[in-house]
Amino acid sequence: MEILERIKKVIVMFSFNGISVAFAESCTGGYICHMFTNISGASNVFERGIICYSNQSKIDLLNVDIKSIEQYGAVSEIVAKELAFNVRILSNVDIGIGITGIAGPTGGTPEKPVGLVFIAYSTEKDTQVDKHQFHVDRITFKKKVLEEILVFLENIEI
Amino acid sequence: MEILERIKKVIVMFSFNGISVAFAESCTGGYICHMFTNISGASNVFERGIICYSNQSKIDLLNVDIKSIEQYGAVSEIVAKELAFNVRILSNVDIGIGITGIAGPTGGTPEKPVGLVFIAYSTEKDTQVDKHQFHVDRITFKKKVLEEILVFLENIEI
Numbered sequence: 048m049e050i051l052e053r054i055k056k057v058i059v060m061f062s063f064n065g066i067s068v069a070f071a072e073s074c075t076g077g078y079i080c081h082m083f084t085n086i087s088g089a090s091n092v093f094e095r096g097i098i099c100y101s102n103q104s105k106i107d108l109l110n111v112d113i114k115s116i117e118q119y120g121a122v123s124e125i126v127a128k129e130l131a132f133n134v135r136i137l138s139n140v141d142i143g144i145g146i147t148g149i150a151g152p153t154g155g156t157p158e159k160p161v162g163l164v165f166i167a168y169s170t171e172k173d174t175q176v177d178k179h180q181f182h183v184d185r186i187t188f189k190k191k192v193l194e195e196i197l198v199f200l201e202n203i204e205i
Numbered sequence: 206m207e208i209l210e211r212i213k214k215v216i217v218m219f220s221f222n223g224i225s226v227a228f229a230e231s232c233t234g235g236y237i238c239h240m241f242t243n244i245s246g247a248s249n250v251f252e253r254g255i256i257c258y259s260n261q262s263k264i265d266l267l268n269v270d271i272k273s274i275e276q277y278g279a280v281s282e283i284v285a286k287e288l289a290f291n292v293r294i295l296s297n298v299d300i301g302i303g304i305t306g307i308a309g310p311t312g313g314t315p316e317k318p319v320g321l322v323f324i325a326y327s328t329e330k331d332t333q334v335d336k337h338q339f340h341v342d343r344i345t346f347k348k349k350v351l352e353e354i355l356v357f358l359e360n361i362e363i
Contacts, residue, residue, distance in 0.1 A: 070256075076242025077235035080256045084234025085344055087310055095262035098228075098238045098254030100247075104296070108253070108266065138262070152245055186243055 050193065055086045057200045062091040064205045069138035070096040071109055071130035073121065074148040074164060078189040079196060094140045099130070109133045109145075122147050124165050124176050131167035132174045142203070143169040146192055150185045164192055168199050208351065213244045215358045220249040222363045227296035228254040229267055229288035231279065232306040232322060236347040237354060252298045257288070267291045267303075280305050282323050282334050289325035290332045300361070301327040304350055308343045322350055326357050 048056075061068065070079050070093075080096035083089050097108050102121055105111040111129045119125050130145025148164025155161035162183065167176040181191045219226065228237050228251075238254035241247050255266050260279055263269040269287045277283050288303025306322025313319035320341065325334040339349045 072235075076247070076251075077230075077238030077254055077256065078242075080235030080258075081239040081347075084236075084256075084258065084308075087308075087343060089234070090258055093234075094259050095266070096235055096254075096256030096258070097266070098235065098242075098256065100238075100242065100254070101252050104253035107295070108255070137265070150242075150245075185245060189239075 050082070050190070050197070051085060053197050053201070054083055057197065058083070058086050058089055058092050060205075061200075062088060066092065066142065066205060067094050067138075067140040068092055068142045068144065068200075069094045069134045069140045071134040071143070071145040072096060072098050073100060073105070073130070073146055074150045075146050075189045075192050076100065076150075079144070079146070079193055082193055094138050097134060105130070109137070120159065122149055122159055122163060122165065124167075124178065127165035127167035127176050128169075128174050131169035131176075135169045141170060142200070144196060144199075145169070148179075148188075148192070150188045152185065162188065164188070166192060166195055166199075170203070208240070208348070208355070209243060211355050211359070212241055215355065216241070216244050216247055216250050218363075219358075220246060224250065224300065224363060225252050225296075225298040226250055226300045226302065226358075227252045227292045227298045229292040229301070229303040230254060230256050231258060231263070231288070231304055232308045233304050233347045233350050234258065234308075237302070237304070237351055240351055252296050255292060263288070267295070278317065280307055280317055280321060280323065282325075282336065285323035285325035285334050286327075286332050289327035289334075293327045299328060300358070302354060302357075303327070306337075306346075306350070308346045310343065320346065322346070324350060324353055324357075328361070
């Protein structure tokens with residue numbers, strides 16, 4: 048199914064069930080919010096998005112612990128979890144999603160190569176994080192992350 | 206010139222001159238941030254973006270005065286100015302841009318029809334706001350706003 052159709056189905060389902068979502072995007076840079084808001088009626092479901100590109104913005108806007116960034120790096124499981132959990136609490140929504148990774152083509156290291164991304168999903172029940180490695184260009188990278196998020200949202204038990 | 210090429214030229218110029226930018230997007234829903242972050246090296250220039258889709262997020266994240274929203278509506282010159290000015294100050298950047306409008310196809314009124322958008326630009330020197338009316342679909346609407354912003358950024362005196 049075409050990706051906008053899939054997003055629309057999620058928005059219709061979530062609208063019907065009164066489920067709200069907020070995103071904290073680092074490496075995807077606004078693509079997830081953009082794609083959701085291409086659907087008319089997104090405002091019933093999508094509350095806000097924070098494009099926390101700099102470390103300072105992660106700290107200022109999402110209360111990410113500076114120690115987590117210093118100790119584990121901005122691209123880490125723990126920072127992804129903090130992004131997802133905190134965007135959910137701060138936005139007062141049902142689902143918070145946090146994304147941090149290295150879109151490339153520069154910025155990679157042997158430990159954290161280009162294409163590495165952590166996606167965290169936070170609900171009242173729990174906060175989980177998935178690690179992926181996408182060997183694609185910068186723009187396709189964003190699409191791959193969106194596809195992962197859609198699989199999560201399509202299968203969440205409401 | 207292709208739009209990504211134009212964004213790249215702005216990013217190269219701003220990187221060279223040490224100019225930083227932040228966006229507060231309502232009706233464009235992340236598209237502006239997404240397009241800027243499609244360019245590798247955007248992080249030298251783009252500090253953060255706030256997708257303040259709900260009124261609450263405008264108040265929480267951008268200190269928009271609730272009285273401005275109540276008196277003039279979220280889609281108004283004054284709210285656009287508050288978005289641009291406050292995102293600049295809060296992000297500690299050189300240029301803050303705020304966008305509020307009605308992407309449609311629903312949500313319009315005789316006073317504020319679908320396609321109406323206010324784009325505000327804030328620098329240390331001043332904060333100005335432009336009003337536009339785009340008679341296009343929801344996705345083209347976002348592109349029209351980006352084109353306006355690019356014209357501003359391409360012509361700013363640094």
